[in-house]
Amino acid sequence: MKEFIGRSLEYQRLVSFLKGSVASFIIIKGRRRVGKSTLVERFAKEFPKHYVFTGLAPEKGITSKEQRKEFCRQFAKQFSVPEPNYNDWGDIFWALAERVNKGRILLFLDEISWMAGEDRTFLPKLKDAWDRFYKKNPKLILIVCASASSWIDKNILSSTAFVGRISYTMNLKPLPLDVCSEFWGKANISAYEKLKVMVVTGGCALQSA
Ligand SMILES: Nc1ncnc2c1ncn2[C@@H]1O[C@H](COP(=O)(O)OP(=O)(O)OP(=O)(O)O)[C@@H](O)[C@H]1O
Numbered sequence: 001m002k003e004f005i006g007r008s009l010e011y012q013r014l015v016s017f018l019k020g021s022v023a024s025f026i027i028i029k030g031r032r033r034v035g036k037s038t039l040v041e042r043f044a045k046e047f048p049k050h051y052v053f054t055g056l057a058p059e060k061g062i063t064s065k066e067q068r069k070e071f072c073r074q075f076a077k078q079f080s081v082p083e084p085n086y087n088d089w090g091d092i093f094w095a096l097a098e099r100v101n102k103g104r105i106l107l108f109l110d111e112i113s114w115m116a117g118e119d120r121t122f123l124p125k126l127k128d129a130w131d132r133f134y135k136k137n138p139k140l141i142l143i144v145c146a147s148a149s150s151w152i153d154k155n156i157l158s159s160t161a162f163v164g165r166i167s168y169t170m171n172l173k174p175l176p177l178d179v180c181s182e183f184w185g186k187a188n189i190s191a192y193e194k195l196k197v198m199v200v201t202g203g204c205a206l207q208s209a
């Protein structure tokens with residue numbers, strides 16, 4: 001991984017959930033390229049086991065079926081099993097439950113708004129799996145992430161189905177200017193030049209540079 005900069009408060013907040021005696025369900029939202037996936041990737045180092053599932057970008061023609069198939073493909077790769085052929089998110093979440101029911105585990109569903117796609121059963125089935133299985137592993141941390149904040153607000157945070165289930169919601173903001181400056185390391189670049197780059201990138205795209 002490239003050098004990880006800043007985010008100490010956000011990181012400490014996530015680390016605080018490691019001390020908990022119950023499973024945690026954490027939401028991270030924030031604009032595109034702000035550093036959501038990178039923060040979780042970094043946090044994953046705290047776990048002996050972590051599993052990451054990422055939704056497919058919603059290009060024209062990507063269907064719910066393809067989202068499920070892609071999830072099954074990532075499932076097979078991460079658990080070293082033949083690729084399952086589930087047509088129902090309930091089956092997928094149940095299969096996952098068998099593998100995350102014990103021990104310190106991070107389960108990360110990245111780009112959850114894409115993953116859910118047009119399938120209206122996705123969130124109810126995730127909620128059901130949380131209630132039945134995932135929350136019963138006190139050392140499990142489930143993180144879901146999306147840049148579509150309004151989707152998270154509408155479908156999870158304002159949903160009666162998820163009331164009382166979300167442990168913490170992090171709204172990740174761009175890095176502050178003094179922290180952004182660390183991207184240049186020891187290079188001899190004037191503060192004015194750095195500021196010009198940050199004005200253009202908003203401190204976000206900069207992170208990919
Ligand atoms: N704290 C950080 N330190 C160093 N590089 C970072 C940091 N945060 C993000 N980056 C870099 O910035 C780029 C964007 O980060 P990332 O992919 O995590 O953003 P994101 O919020 O998940 O974006 P998207 O919504 O598009 O998935 C990546 O190249 C990543 O390596």
Ligand SMILES: [Mg+2]
Pocket residue numbers: 036037038110
């Ligand atoms: Mg991301």
